[in-house]
Amino acid sequence: MNVKSLAYFYLETLDSEKCFPFQDRPVRLTAKQVEQWHKGRPVLTIVSPLIDQNAFYKRFLEVAWACLKRQPIPQLVPESLIDDINNFSEKDLVELLKSAIQGVQRVQWSKKLGLSVEAFDFLIKVALKPLLTLFSKNIMHQFKPHEWLHGYCPVCGEEPVMARLTGENGQRQLYCGLCETEWLYYRIGCPFCGNQDSSTLSFIAAEVLGQYRIYLCEQCKSYLKTVDERICGEVDLFCEDIATVDLDELALKEGYNRRDIRHGLYRFLSREV
Structure with a gap:
């Protein structure tokens, strides 16, 4: 790309x-x-x-x-x-x-x-x-950030395109590339399949990546690009997603999948939650 x-x-x-x-x-x-x-x-x-x-x-x-x-x-x-x-x-x-x-x-x-x-x-x-x-x-604005802990967007149902680690404790916020909504999520866990088994979760954070991490899930073979703002300060995740296409290529080459490329809303239209 x-x-x-x-x-x-x-x-x-x-x-x-x-x-x-x-x-x-x-x-x-x-x-x-x-x-x-x-x-x-x-x-x-x-x-x-x-x-x-x-x-x-x-x-x-x-x-x-x-x-x-x-x-x-x-x-x-x-x-x-x-x-x-x-x-x-x-x-x-x-x-x-x-x-x-x-x-x-x-x-x-x-x-x-x-x-x-x-x-x-x-x-x-x-x-x-x-x-x-x-x-x-x-x-x-009608909701509180901690009231939604699902791995998909609270507004449009899309899966996250990126995440940020922010605050002193490095809390994780997921970011929707479609409607730009951000919401809190568990620090340890795959938002795509819900896997919380730490033995099947890992991340790449080599020095060459600087503030970037690539979170990997062995259960569903997905990845999630993440920016650690404790290192670089606040960023625009829309721009960061474009600027880090090389990280996508790295993860794809290793056999992991980008999950936000599909329209996620159809998953909810045929069933009651």
Whole structure:
């Protein structure tokens, strides 16, 4: 993965957020909805954000243009993508938004657009990011950080992309790359499979890595990039994720998997928690 291409891609899509902003609408959960959240249901399974369909379409198109121009991901984005999006019907727009929010029909949409499922997920996540970041800010002030100790995001259900160690005791905060929510998690334990057996958990923290650690789980073969802020001070984890692609390559080469690349919300739509 070309870090420079990825960085320029995100700069261009950040500019498009200014062109097609999503309205910031306060959301207040009812007591019953808060109870569902405490049982482990992400907010998006309880209440849906209000999204302007046309605004989302324009945002998706802007992201597609930037992706075609920069090719920031390993999966090739075809030249036909923009024409395919421009030919969407009204029904297509409804179904695209449904797929974006609920994580459904991903295989069908990827085939329709000539993309891999991973590339389609990437486009959807970047298109949704500004909306869900605002949605998270409107929601999370209603809760206390210690009230959620699950390994997935309390707002959108995604698995964490990174973590930070902060404070004198080095408490661990997980970070969602989709809506930028952060939440506390156990210092020892894999957020992806819940494994807390220290004999199957380890991390790489060689001197050459400086403030970075790569936490490894032998049970599910996942890894999680982590920044120790006790060494470097406070950082922006969104930027850190882009800047540490070489750590991803190191972990992947050793046979571990990055788990946040899938749309996690679909896991909650067919079951009660």
